[in-house]
Amino acid sequence: MPVSLRQIRYFVATAEHGQVSQAAGELGISQSAITTAIKELEQIVGVELFTRSTQGMDMTPAGRQFLFHAYEILNKVEEATSLLLPANDFAGRLTVAATYTVIGYFLPNHLGRLRRAWPNLDIQLFELNREAIEDGLLANRYDMAVLLTSNVINPDLTTETLMSSRRRLWVPARHRLLAQGAVSLREIAEEPYIMLTVDEAAHTALRYWSLSSFRPNVTLRTSSVEAVRSLVADGQGVAILSDMVLRPWSLEGKRIETIVPSEPIPSMDVGLAWRRDAVFTPAMEAFRSYFRQAFFLPPHR
Structure with missing residues (x-):
């Protein structure tokens, strides 16, 4: 069978x-x-x-x-059935800057699809932090960027959000808070907290914590998502992170569960950015069109 x-x-x-x-x-x-x-x-x-x-x-x-293997199969099926790009034989070069989180948890699968759709599109990828990306776009060192659009602050850049990833509380399996439908920041503040620092995650977290009278009980700051995953799964703390980086199992094979915080927590928005006065090349148009189709956005004008 x-x-x-x-x-x-x-x-x-x-x-x-x-x-x-x-x-x-x-x-x-x-x-x-x-x-x-x-x-x-x-x-x-x-x-x-x-x-x-x-x-x-x-x-x-x-x-x-x-x-x-199951994830790989479902990704291939989605690729085959949901994305029908027009054939295009143009040759071009595109310099793309991206942040750590985007390169690790968002871009790889899309880069493969892009290269299969346009084999003559030469994408040069650079990993940088947000500030370096904003400076590079304005200085014409990069054509476009894929980054956390929720962090972009420069008014001379245009951004286009592709997806919004909900943030939830990560806890180890059988944690006492799992018996509740939702948890408050007050309850989370009573737990040891593992603070992720990469891609301005700590700064973002403090923005929504500052709206309450509570603060996280930070026992460790780390730039490694995998470290957060392993420590939470091992019962050494909790963390609030986005669904985009969620994997239910640590490298050690221990399970992570999630709970929705009762207070509003901003999503992590991922998308494209470019210089506001940029003139789009065919390569830039192809790159943007791919992502708009992939995330079912209406055609741009």
Whole structure:
């Protein structure tokens, strides 16, 4: 019996939520449908993908390995069905600046699609912080940038947001706060806090914390998202980070859960930027058109 996309989607939803009930709620189907699909999938691959307990569904080592393949399959299907770019044989060169978070968690898959769509488009990519990117765009060192548009402050730049990634509280599995539907900043302030510093994350966090009378109990500041992931999963602290960088498992195989804060937390917005008076080249037009199609934005004028 071949593996179906339905089984893979149900498997991924269950892996990410750790609960059949939550996966069913997200997909809008019955819990029994997910349970049946996962059992069928386990029979096909010949191994158990989850261990079942009263607390939920914990992935086995084989399940974690299968999850990486499942993500790749779903990405390929999305690429094949949702993005129909017109053929274009032009040759051009494009210099693109991007920040650390964007290069690590947003751009790689899109760069592959761009190169397959326009094999003669030579994209030169540079990793920089926001300030260096803004200066470089204004000085014509870079044609365009992909960065956190929510951080851009220079009025001489035009930005176009592609996606807004919700920020949630990361906690280890079976954390006491998981029993609540939402948590307040007051409750979060009582926990040891791992503060991410890369891409102005600490500055952004202090902006919304400053609107309350509470402050995070920071026990460590780090520029590594993976360090935050491992420390939170190990129970050494909590963190508020965006869904774009969320992976439900640490490198050590420990699970991370998320909770929605009760106070409004600004999203992390990702998009494009260019000099306000820039004259678009064919390469710049192709780059922008790709992302607008990929994120279902209306045609630009």
